[in-house]
Amino acid sequence: MRNDSDFPLMAAPLQGFTESPFRHFHAEIYGTGAMNVTYFSPFLRLEKGDVRPRDMREISTPLNGNHQLIPQIIFKNPEEFTLLVDKIKSAGHTSIDLNMGCPFVPQVRKGRGAGMLSHPDVIEEIGNLMAEMPDITFSLKMRLGTASPREWQPLVDIINRMPLEHVTIHPRTASQQYGGELHTDEFSEFSSALIHPVIFNGDITTPSMIDSLRERHPSIKGIMAGRGLLMRPSLFNEWTENREWPREERIEKLLQLHNAIFNHYRLTLTGGDAQVLSKIKPMWEYFGADFDRKAVKKILKANSLTNYTTAISSLTR
Known part of the structure; x- marks a missing residue:
């Protein structure tokens, strides 16, 4: 059994899959409460000027009682950001993850998700608002860019000024969706330039891959698995137990x-x-x-x- 409490394991949000029933029963059956596992909700967003009621139910249900949950939000401007944060605070949550990585084209075109990466001025405004909310712990999940894996470069200083607990990086561009090569060299360069702890996300499907990632990127402070965890729900157990289950x-x-x-x-x-x-x-x-x-x-x-x-x-x- 590994004793690695300083290396968090995170369950990524996937719309339509990692809703509260999955999280609840995954935590119950796999015993993730003892493994430093954090779950992230599928993103909350605005619809007709307000947070969708089903999104609020998702982060307020008693099913969330057996696991550590961080709600994630997707937004296109400071107004949407502020409304979402206020609603989540009213539900009793004190940690929020910012989605700047969703590659879904309709969201990207509206400047949400990975589309936010093309608007450094808006990101800076959001950072200024975050600094005025010391009662909330923020984190950020993002991609390297929308079309180029080097679009992160002009954003480094802005992100470094944001009060963030960690930055999760999926080393693809939005245009790649969930396929194609991982830009690991760009990931290394980007993570080295950040002052925040960096979490690696992307194509983690076996427990041995976690060890390989740590060897290749020794500065990472944790990993986040989404599709890999759905394909292999025992992924975190196997890595923690240091054995591959038959x-x-x-x-x-x-x-x-x-x-x-x-x-x-x-x-x-x-x-x-x-x-x-x-x-x-x-x-x-x-x-x-x-x-x-x-x-x-x-x-x-x-x-x-x-x-x-x-x-x-x-x-x-």
């Missing part, structure tokens, strides 16, 4: 996690089979990584809860 052990726990989330949706959603299936089937985009493709395809084609549970049962035969 496939059978990984599958047993993953199915426990799936069943807990599935049963939660069956009990709480009132829209019938279609609503439950619309929530649970997308999880197999990642959960299916350790299973036969044909078996996963049957799960994705299921059009009723009966067919779905039959397809799930076939996974263990």
Whole structure:
């Protein structure tokens, strides 16, 4: 068992996947409370001039009671930033993560997410506002740029003046979305120029990769995993225990996690089979990584809860 409490493990936010049921049951089944794991909510944003009610419910539900949660926000100007922060404070949270990395094109075009990286004047305004909020702990998640992996360069001084607990860097550009090479040389240069602790995020899919990252980038202060954690929910356990779980052990726990989330949706959603299936089937985009493709395809084609549970049962035969 590793004794590395100064190297935090962070569960990245993914819209539609890492909502409160996933976080709650992942924390419960994998025991992440003892592993210095922090979870980040999918970003809160404004809709028709106010925070979406479902976003506020997401950060206020009792399901959050068994894990450390930091809400994340996405915004395009100081006005949106201030309104989001005030709403989150009213819900009792004192830590907030700023999303300057979302590559979703409609958000980027509006200057939100990674689109914010093209507006250093706005980032500086946000930093000035943050300095006036000593009761809130802020962090930042970003990419290297929108089109070029060197767009971070004119932002370094601005980010260094911001009161940040850490900066999480995904070493791709927004135009790359989630594919293509990681710009690790640019990551090293950028992280060296920052005065804040740096967290590495991107393509961490096995426990050994965490050790490799620390060897290549010894200055990083933690890692954040998103899609890798969904594909391999035991990722943090395996690294903490310093052993790679056999496939059978990984599958047993993953199915426990799936069943807990599935049963939660069956009990709480009132829209019938279609609503439950619309929530649970997308999880197999990642959960299916350790299973036969044909078996996963049957799960994705299921059009009723009966067919779905039959397809799930076939996974263990």
